[in-house]
Amino acid sequence: MVSVRSVVDRMGPTLLHALSLPEDCPAVADVVIAEPGGVSAGDLVLAVSVGDAAGAVELVRHCAAKGAAAVLLKPPLANKPAVRRAAGSAGIGLVEVRAATSWAQLVWLLRTVLDAIADETESLESGGDPSAGDLFRLADAVASVVDAPVTIEDTNSRVLAYSARQDLTDPARVSTIMGRRIPDDVLARFRSRGVFRDLSRGRQTIFVPAQKDGTLPRLIVPIRMGGELLGSMWAVVAGPVSDERSAAFADAAPVVALHLLRRRAHADGRRRASAELLRALLDGRVGPRRAAAELELSDEPHRVVVIDVPASDPAGAEGLRLTLEERISQGVGRRPVVTELGGLLYAVVPDDDGPGSWAELRAALRQSERTRAAAGGPGELSELGRSRAQAEETLGLVRAGLVDGRVLDFDEVWTAVTLHRAATAAATAKIAELGPLGTLRAHDEAGGTEYVETLYESLRHPGDPRAAARALRIHPNTLRYRMRKIQELSPLDLDDPDVRLALLSQLVALRWA
Incomplete structure (x- = not known):
């Protein structure tokens, strides 16, 4: 069972503050956005669209009647006396969300915390070590060693866990935790100071003084195992740290490394299982x-996306696959659904505008x-x-240079698909060998002329020689x-x-087959 208190404590005061939590508050089951008919027992309800105190009071009472665990509101609504009285009399938890927090990021963070607590509970029930997957607890332990708030980050500066006391930091740290990675502008400042160069070179500790923009000093320790850089720990400190404390901070790195290795092994196993199940789904073997249940795919329409990765760059291919998995798994409750078939990457993504959707993935691929x-x-x-077959056919047109663009969907190229299919059928029937077209082709091959292409564009632009000339990049007189x-x-x-139609059919067969 996951209590509201444990979720609030794990998120920390940077993001959440509990205003009232009844002793008999239901256990947390899920995170939902407040909408009519969308609240169930045990839900943490995010009041995203509530605009006034009356609406907040009504929502609190409705959620309490449905057995929800707590309602999360931003100021000033969370602290309105009427709202607090309604929560107290209804016996439901009331939690304040810090004003600058993004609702979308908060949903993702809450899911992450719920998963972490669930993993810990599962480990306890199975007799394992409850701290094996709990990087948050480890971050708290490391923070007590260095006496400063700490984040644990991977090699791409993504936040994997953070300790308590983050309210004693600076805006850069708050943005890092809210966005789950170091913001680009902050990243650029640390990079210009040589921080990441020092991390890659294996320095034991790195101290970064305070910066003019108000960013507090940082004490940074690389996390390594067997010479491989797995990540880093960042502590926000008041100033230069004593050698004893720096050494104690560095001594914690091997322990964190073991946790990161276990985490990576678990993620690799999960990814392999998802990839194999997706291959079976695409091949019709399951x-x-x-597949929808095990891959946690929703009932909404999905698309199959196929990605051509340069075979000459295996490292780049692996990086692209990991980037794809990250993009697709950003949605709440979504697992990475990426696999490899025949040297191509395949992904199944929702056909909407949300995280991990085709719209977002397309922008990233471009x-x-x-x-x-x-x-x-x-x-x-x-x-x-069917979607897979369409994706493969579209990619074939992209590879052949028959359509403009590198990242396309089937709906955009239906004319090219029609012409290509017609040309393929016509080529099988050998229609290009009929009539006088062979004479023009032979003349082009012998003399280097472009009569076949000229005839094609002239027929494509009937009665408009200027348009045909533009397509050929020649003068209309030519x-x-x-x-x-x-x-x-x-x-x-x-x-x-009929002659024009027959010739155009032959020319389409030559051009598109």
Whole structure:
């Protein structure tokens, strides 16, 4: 059982402050956004859209009637006397969310904390070490050693855990915890001071003095195991730290390293299991109902995304896969659903605008100049096979240079798909070998002319020689000259619509097949 008090304590005063918690407060079961009919027993209810005290009072009473664990409100609503009285009389927890906290980030953080407490409880029930997966508790222990608030971060400056007392830090630390990673501007300042260079070189401790913008001093320790940098610990200190305290802080690094290795092993196992299940789902070896339950896929429409990773850069491919998993797993309750098939990365993503969606993943993929990717059309989980086929067909067009762009979805290229399918069928029937087209092709091959391409663009732009010339990047007079030469080589009745249609079908087969 997870109590509201344990969640608030774990989140720390930087983000949450308990205003009232009844002794018989229900155990926490889930985190939900306040909406009509969306509250159940044991929920932590986030009052995202409540705008006044009357609405807050009504929400508190409604949540209490549904057996929710607590209502989370931002100031000034959380401290309104009417709201506090309503919570007290209804017997429901009332928690204040710090004003600067992002609701979206808070949902993600609450889920992280609930998962951590659940892992700890599961370990206790199985007779294991309850601290094995509890980096938050370890961060508290390290903070007591160095007598300063601490964060534990991975090699990408993402926050894995943080200690209590973060309210005694600076805005940079608060932003780091709220965003779960060091903000880019703060990261740039530490990088300019050579902090990350020193981390990679293996210095035992790194002291960074206070900065002009008000950022307090930092004492930083790399976390290593077997020569590999696994992450780092950052303590916000008042000033220079004694050698004894610095050494004690550094001595904690090997213990943290063991936890990070266990965490990575667990994540690797989870990722492998998810990848294998996704492969089975895409291949039709497992039903969508089982896959949806184990991969925690929602009932909303999803797309299959296929990503072409340069084979010449295995390190970059691994980094891209990890980035994909991070992007896709940002959504609340979502597990990374990424796998590899035939040298390509496949992902299943929701067709919405939320975290881990196709819209967000697409924006991220477009930032890489080397990445080529395609998404199939949206559909139910039972239709993922169709979405996969569409994604693969679209990527084929991208690879062949038949469409403009590196990251596309099937809906955008339906005209190209139609032409390509028609051309493929026409090529099988060998229609390009019929009629006088062979004479023009032979002339182009022998003399280096471009009569076939000229005829194609002229037929694509009937009655508009200027547009056809622009497509060929030639002058309209040059286009007219070429068309006269084409008529001399192979007299064609271009006034006959059937002739034009037959020629265009042949040219499409040559160009798109």
